[in-house]
Amino acid sequence: MIVLHAFTIDDHGVSLAELARRTDIPKASLHRIATDLVGVRLLERTPAGYRLGRHLFELGMRASVERSLVEVAIPFMEDLYERTHETVHFGIRDGLEVIYLTKIGGHRQAAAPSRVGGRMPLYCTAIGRALLAWAEPEVVTRVLTGPLPRRTPRTVATPGMLRQQLDRVIADGVSYEFEESAPGIVCVGAPIFESEGRVVAAISVTGPAPGFRPQQHAASVRAAAAGIGATLARRAHLSDQPR
Structure with a gap:
């Protein structure tokens, strides 16, 4: 697991050599481990060394909760992309970060720092704030009392101002980012509620500044989030029915 x-x-x-530097595992031991991982298809050999194997992707797709979320979200993401023709993100919270489960972008998509399977801090992204605003109080406290590094000159890095933004997210049902995670991009996001009122994921649209105006797409993002939530609730209700 250290190697992976x-x-x-x-x-x-x-x-x-680079893997040895990253893991502090002696090269001889590391070579044996890597050979075993290649044998079970968790790593692949490349001309440059090693990369993660596609069998990890297969295993990841068996993660039932995340797979079910993505299956429900994709049609709504496609509708949202057709409305905006900008990059649509879908993610969940893991600790103090957002994990991007999937994204849809066109040929001219904004150069966002997000990657499918990648992570970003909750406090400086629209999709992250949509998740953080409805997180447990202890999670919000950890973010507000922890370091808030500036990723750009516009990153909100003071607890008081971030708290105000989270309150606005709850009041408006949408969150915004204006060049805070990376220069040149702006976003609007919304939380996705499950049947019991808990936020399970969030969706956002990202476009280039200054041409993209996220406020103009807030209603569409809210509608997509509501549609995903309603579909998840309907599926949960059907699964609870006696067979």
Whole structure:
């Protein structure tokens, strides 16, 4: 697991020497481990060294909760893309970060730092704030009392201002980001509620600044989030019915 976790979202091939540096595992032991991982298709050899194997993707797609969420979300994401022709993100909260489960973008999509399977902080992204605003109080406290590094000059990095933004998210039902996670992009996001009123995911639209005006698409993003939530609730109700 140490070896597998040593790979980043942007790695296409990592040498044995670099893996040894990242893991602090002696090269001889690391070579044996890597050979075993290749044998069970969790790693693949490349001219540059090693990369994560496609069998990990197969295993990931068996994660029933995330797979079910994506299956429900995709049609609504496609509708939202047709309305905006900008990049649509769908993600869940894991700790103090958002994990992007899937995204839809066109040929001219904004250069966002997000990656499918990648992570971003909750506090500086629209989709993250949509998740954070309805998170448990202890999670919100951890974010507000922890470090809030500036990713750009426009990142909200003071607890008081971030608290005000989270309150606005709850009041409006949507969240915004204006070049806070990366220069040149703006976003609007909305939370997705399950049948019991708990936020299980969030959806957002990202476009280039200054041409994209996220406020103009708030209603569409809210509607997509509501549609996904209603579908999830209907599925949960059907699954609870006696057979």
